Structure formats: structure tokens, C-alpha cells
Amino acid sequence: MTWRTDISTPGALRFTGGLLASACLAAASCAGVDSRVPSVSDAMLAAPPAHSKQSLENGRRLLLTACNRCHRVYEPASRDVGAWDSVLPAMAHKAGLSEADASDLRGYIMAAVQTAPYGR
Numbered sequence: 001m002t003w004r005t006d007i008s009t010p011g012a013l014r015f016t017g018g019l020l021a022s023a024c025l026a027a028a029s030c031a032g033v034d035s036r037v038p039s040v041s042d043a044m045l046a047a048p049p050a051h052s053k054q055s056l057e058n059g060r061r062l063l064l065t066a067c068n069r070c071h072r073v074y075e076p077a078s079r080d081v082g083a084w085d086s087v088l089p090a091m092a093h094k095a096g097l098s099e100a101d102a103s104d105l106r107g108y109i110m111a112a113v114q115t116a117p118y119g120r
Ligand code: HEC
Pocket: 063, 066, 067, 068, 069, 070, 071, 074, 087, 088, 091, 092, 094, 095, 097, 105
């Protein structure tokens, strides 16, 4: 089964601990963290509104480290822009993010949503 390989990937474990691994166990297959929460790409940098690479990378880091404490990481492509906008303010508050971090997180998620399925 492919998930065994995926969840033993050091990067996946380092970023997500057990919660995403559990989500992988429940799913029919697990694509691995990089296709679900993609690295910052040129396409994301080009997606409006403009964000710096540093800001987008900080947003991705926050999604993987601050947004998995109470539940699994929700991948950007799981929702559209409108659905994210209705849930993000409350979740950023729950996660205790500063305004700057909340803005970086929103920038990353929206860039990833717009470029899903992430250039593959
Ligand atoms: C303190 C715990 C906690 C943290 C931290 C947290 N969440 Fe949540 N999240 C919840 C709970 C509880 C729910 C389900 C009930 C609700 O919507 O409030 C939820 C639900 C969600 C949903 C589904 C909502 C829906 O209606 O579809 C998404 C998406 C989400 N969280 C994203 C995030 C993101 C992104 C972060 C990081 C900024 C985050 N969460 C951090 C507790 C948390």
C-alpha cells in the first residue's frame, strides 16, 4: 500500500506529526504532504494579489505547524476562496496568529487554491 511509503517520508513526519498521518490512513490513498500542501511555486508567486516568496513560505509553514493542533491540516484545494474566507478569521484567532501571520497564511492558501492542482 502506498501510504506506508508516504507517511514514512521524513518531510511529512517533520511537518505534520501524527495527525496528517491519521488522515492518510483513513483515506483510500495518500498523495503525501507536498502535493496536498504544495511548496511555493512560480505560479503561486504570479497569482494575484502579489505576495513575496518569504510571505508565502511563512504562510505554508503556519498551515503545517499552527493549523494541525486541533484537527488535521485542511489542504488548500479542499475549499474555494469564498469558503476559506468565511472560516479563516476564526481559525487564525483560534491558532493565536498575529495579524501579519494571518495575512501570510491567507496569502499562501489563496495562491495555492488558485493554482490547484498545483501545476501537475
Ligand atoms: C484551538 C483549536 C483549533 C485550531 C488551532 C485551528 N482550528 Fe480549525 N477548527 C477547529 C474546530 C473546533 C473546528 C470545527 C468547528 C468550527 O468550525 O469551529 C475547526 C474547523 C476547521 C475547518 C472546517 C470548517 C468548515 O466549516 O468547513 C477548517 C477549514 C479549519 N478549521 C482550518 C483551520 C486553519 C487553517 C487553522 C490555522 C489557522 C486552524 N483551523 C486552526 C479548531 C481549531
